[in-house]
Amino acid sequence: MCAQLSSRAHLLPESPFRQLLPYAEAAKKKGVDVIHLNIGQPDIPAPATALEAIHEAYFDKLPYSHALGIESLREGFAGYYSxxxxxxxxxxxxxxxxxxEGLYFVLFSLLEPKDEVLVFEPYYAxxxxxxxxxxxxxxxxSLHVENNFDLPDNDTIEKSITPRTRAIxxxxxxxxxxxxxSYQELKRLGELAIKYDLLFIxxxxxxxxSFAKPCPSILDIPELRDxxxxxxxxxxxxxxxxxRVGTIVCCNPQLLTGIDRLCKLRLSAPFVGQLFAQAALDDSTDYMEKVKKAYQRRRDLVYDRLRHIPGVETYLPEGAFYGFVKLPVENAFHFCQWLLESFSHHGQTVMMAHGAAFYLTPGMGRNEVRLAYVASEERLQQAMDCIEVALQHYPHSTLVKELVHNTNQ
Ligand SMILES: Cc1ncc(COP(=O)(O)O)c(C=O)c1O
Structure with missing residues (x-):
């Protein structure tokens, strides 16, 4: 039997969110309570109105939907963005x-093989x-935690644009x-998109x-709409x-032509998922405000704990539900594995994603981790306890080395 993987499959990177799962499973078998901060899978319940709509919906079959999505859902999303x-x-x-799927469809249908796409690292792995x-x-x-992941000026960004660059x-x-x-920062990047005729994805x-202020959409900038x-x-x-419901939104019909073909090729987005999405968009309760506040409280808790741990360098995230943190270790992948394999504190440990996977540049992110605040405040406190104690015991902590070095002087 020919069981060889294709060269393309070989090129695909390991998922940093799931790569260490076998170690987490082994830890659980030993009775350790693993707090999962490794993947952005929210623990907060979905809107009750949307869950009820699914329970109550009657259907005697699960059909394909229209290839581009159920019409009323597309209307619902259009109203939502408008x-x-x-x-x-x-x-x-x-x-x-x-x-x-949307990300893949856009890259596949709008770019030529070997075209270049400008990204800002660290980026979604x-x-x-x-x-x-x-x-x-x-x-x-490259963006850096030391200056709050600010974008460099356009002259610097332009150095990474080549004749093959087609998109940001x-x-x-x-x-x-x-x-x-901010809107101004998007607009500034948009100037490069216009100057070099790039798609802006x-x-x-x-x-x-977005906690302090609303996050602008790229659709808000009239000169970038096409x-x-x-x-x-x-x-x-x-x-x-x-x-499994997402959207591609694009007000330039020409760009959607290739995407239309891909949608027909894969026949349909999930039918039940789309019913759920429609009901969620129709939810008129204060669900979203409550969820946002819950994430903000978690963000504050995690940030406050992390910034008091010796050797940890962190930044106050303004949105999403992640923290990206520099640790006093040389190899964060090894540290994450060690947490699962060799460490527990009061019967608990933490699973995180290692930082290097969020960079393209070799060597960057080696001492960084991403943690997702997708656990209750109580469990996040326990997770922070684990990280704090673990860094005191980790044999390869650079902090321990620094302390020894300083004491020997
Ligand atoms: C920035 C970003 N984009 C896209 C995705 C993919 O999410 P989904 O396919 O569930 O919509 C994720 C998931 O974590 C993400 O963080």
């Missing part, structure tokens, strides 16, 4: 199998895999950093989770990762 941005029409909205699937090349501009792929609010970029799956593509999803917004 609340905060200039008018979006149902025809501008395509329903996808989560935003993951799965972009690397989607780029490989679509045979496009990511080019990264941006995330706002950012996963993994939680940084929220913005992944806005965390847009509702090149703007929004990638969105209900996964995070309504704690509905398993519904």
């Amino acid at each position: 609340q905060t941005s200039p008018e979006v029409k149902p025809a501008d909205v395509v329903i996808t199998n989560g935003s993951s 799965n972009y690397s895999g989607f780029a490989i699937m679509a045979d496009v090349t990511l080019k990264a501009v 792929l941006f995330t706002n609010p950012c996963n993994p950093t939680g940084r929220v970029y 913005v992944d806005e799956v965390y847009r509702v989770f 090149r703007a593509i929004v990638i969105d999803s209900i996964s995070k917004r309504y704690s509905a990762c398993g519904a």
Whole structure:
């Protein structure tokens, strides 16, 4: 039997969110309570009205929907975006199998093989895999925790634009950093998109989770409308990762032509997920306000604990539900594995995603981790206890080395 993997499959990176799961499973078998901060899977319940709508819905079959999505759901999303941005029409909205499919569809249908896409690292690690699937090349501009992940000036960014660059792929609010970029910052990047005739793809799956001020949409900037593509999803917004419903929103009908073909090729987005999404969009309770406040409290708790741990360098995330943190270790991947394999504190440990996977540049992120605040405040306190104690006992902690070094002097 020929059981060889294709060269393309070999190129796909390991998922940093799931790579260490076998170690977590082994820890659980030993009776350790693993607090999962490794993946952005919200623990907060989905809107009750939408869950009830699914329970009460009667259907005697589960059909394909229209390839571009159930018409009334496309209308619902168009109304949703039009609340905060200039008018979006149902025809501008395509329903996808989560935003993951949307990202791949956009890269595949709008770019030529080997075209370059500008990203800002650290970026959502799965972009690397989607780029490989679509045979496009990511080019990264590096951002740094020391200056709050600010964008460099346009002259610096321009150095990473080549004749093969065709698109900017941006995330706002950012996963993994939680940084929220302003209208002015988007506009400044937009100037480069116009100057070099680039598509401006913005992944806005965390847009509702912006704590201090609303997060702008790329659709808000009139001069970018013909090149703007929004990638969105209900996964995070309504704690509905398993519904597998996302959207591509684009007000330039020409750009949607190729995406239309891909949608027909894959036949349909999930039928039940779309019913759920429609009911969630119709929810008129204060669900979203409550969820936002819950994430903000968690953000405050985690930030406050982390900044008091010796050797930890962190930043106050403005949105999404992640913290991206520098630890006093040389190899965060090893530290994350050690937490699962060799450590527990009061019978608990923590699973996190290692930082290097969020960078394109080799060597970057080696001492960084991403943690998702997808656990109750009580469990997050326990997780922070674990990290604090673990760093005191980790044999390769650079803090221990520094202390020894200082004492020997
Ligand atoms: C920035 C970003 N984009 C896209 C996705 C994919 O989500 P989904 O396919 O569930 O919509 C995620 C998931 O974590 C994400 O963080």
